[in-house]
Amino acid sequence: MSAQIHFRYRHRRGEFELLVDSQVPGKGVTALFGRSGSGKTSLLRCLAGLERPDEAYLAIGDEVLHDSRSGHFVPPEERGFGYVFQEGALFPHLSVAANLAYGLKRTPAAQQRQALAPVVELLGLGPLMQQYPAQLSGGEKQRVAIGRALLSSPRTLLMDEPLAALDRQHKNEILPYLERLHREVALPVLYITHDPQEMTRIADHLLLLDSGRVIAQGPLDEVLARPELPLSRTEDAAVAVTATVIAQETEFDLTRLAFSGGELLVGRIDAPVTSQVRVQIHARDVSLALTPPAQSSILNILPARVVALESHDRGRMVVRLDLEGTAILARITRKSAAQLAVREGSQLFAQIKGVSLLA
Structure with a gap:
């Protein structure tokens, strides 16, 4: 059985306070869903170690990565998380092949769990290998960013609204690749989105946030069917x-x-x-x-x-x-x-x- 991810944070910045205590499965796709300002990105950045909350606890199974009470803090580069940002954040001066190679170089050869050829095939990157980011569409850039993150052989993939900058047509072009990633790569994914259709297509588990609090969590089909939650009040429920x-x-x-x-x-x-x-x-x-x-x-x-x-x-x-x-x-x-x-x-x-x- 895959180890669960347990996190507990209190993180105040100005008037906003993130206050969460949750466990999510160590397999499949967990969607972090909520309206803008609900705390999704703050939570993901805390998990990645990019922000230091006032109080924190993070463990994957029995391995503790952050415990503010004892002062234990594993730095971001040692946590084994792959992070995909909204805009991809590719190196503009490197070709697609070189951007992917950067992901491989981040992990010692003996610890690499992902090989280049299968990732290129999985994400349909073959025709793009010699191109540069400026020559790519938004959807193509995100596929390269996902490939680079996978090639770093992460234990968990963190994705911060990777499709937010794309229109519906380009979202529909990349979603099949995300579904294939879900089916074929045994890697837990924490996936931020504010798009109900996107969430429903690829998620197994749902963490619903509002004003910095988790108001519901559980298997996707169970949470979506709860009539007391805000999701049921929308026209697209x-x-x-x-x-x-x-x-x-x-x-x-x-x-x-x-x-x-x-x-x-x-x-x-x-x-x-x-x-x-x-x-x-x-x-x-x-x-x-x-x-x-x-x-x-x-x-x-x-x-x-x-x-x-x-x-x-x-x-x-x-x-x-x-x-x-x-x-x-x-x-x-x-x-x-x-x-x-x-x-x-x-x-x-x-x-x-x-x-x-x-x-």
Whole structure:
């Protein structure tokens, strides 16, 4: 089992105070999510050793890297963390190949866990090797920055909003590389983002920050499905569901998926049967019924149990539903909740109007 990362910080700068005490998994991608000014970058810089908090404790498993009470402090260059900044921070006078070589040189040969060729192939850097940063697009620069960080053979990768400077088109170009990194490289990643779609596509675990405090943490699917959290109040409130492709309905350009709550029909996915995919279900695309409609244009109608309700503004409510072990959210009006007598424990049917592939 991978060693957990445990950190505890009190870090005051002016009017802002970071006050956290958390543990995150030592595997997969943990997203640090929150609005601007919530403390995400301050936390990452404390973890990297780039800032010295007033009070600090950081350990990976049994290895303590920082303990302010005893005065123990491992400097940044000895922590074994790879750091990817928002702007990539490449050396402008070096080619892509030389920037990558710099990452390799940071680690003695006997301790190198990443080789150049696999990283170049993983991130699609082959055609760029002789170019210089000024010749690269924003997305290409970030792929090189990620490659350089990987080649330093870090024990953990810290990524500070690596896609923040990119428009949606360029984000969509680089996200498949991040997903591939997630699948193929056994390396824990702490990933800052303020983009819900980005978070939902690549994260396994979520640390939700607000005003310097951790207000929720846990597996991504569990935290996204909590109706009392601020995430559920946004128009884009959604959950991520992992499902398996079980059939293609070629006549209608649909794909049939199976998950713990039953089956879903979605727009055609070009993936072989038995492959796993991650899909997104928005709260706004889920309505409720007491009985399954006899005739309906909605293809996905599944039995569900109400787990929790939360009143929001403008006469709306968010309902957490359990579909045989999978949690989803539905956004309905308070009037609809009253007419259907929706309460905790109610058995009803979730009508899922839209399911989108996270890819």
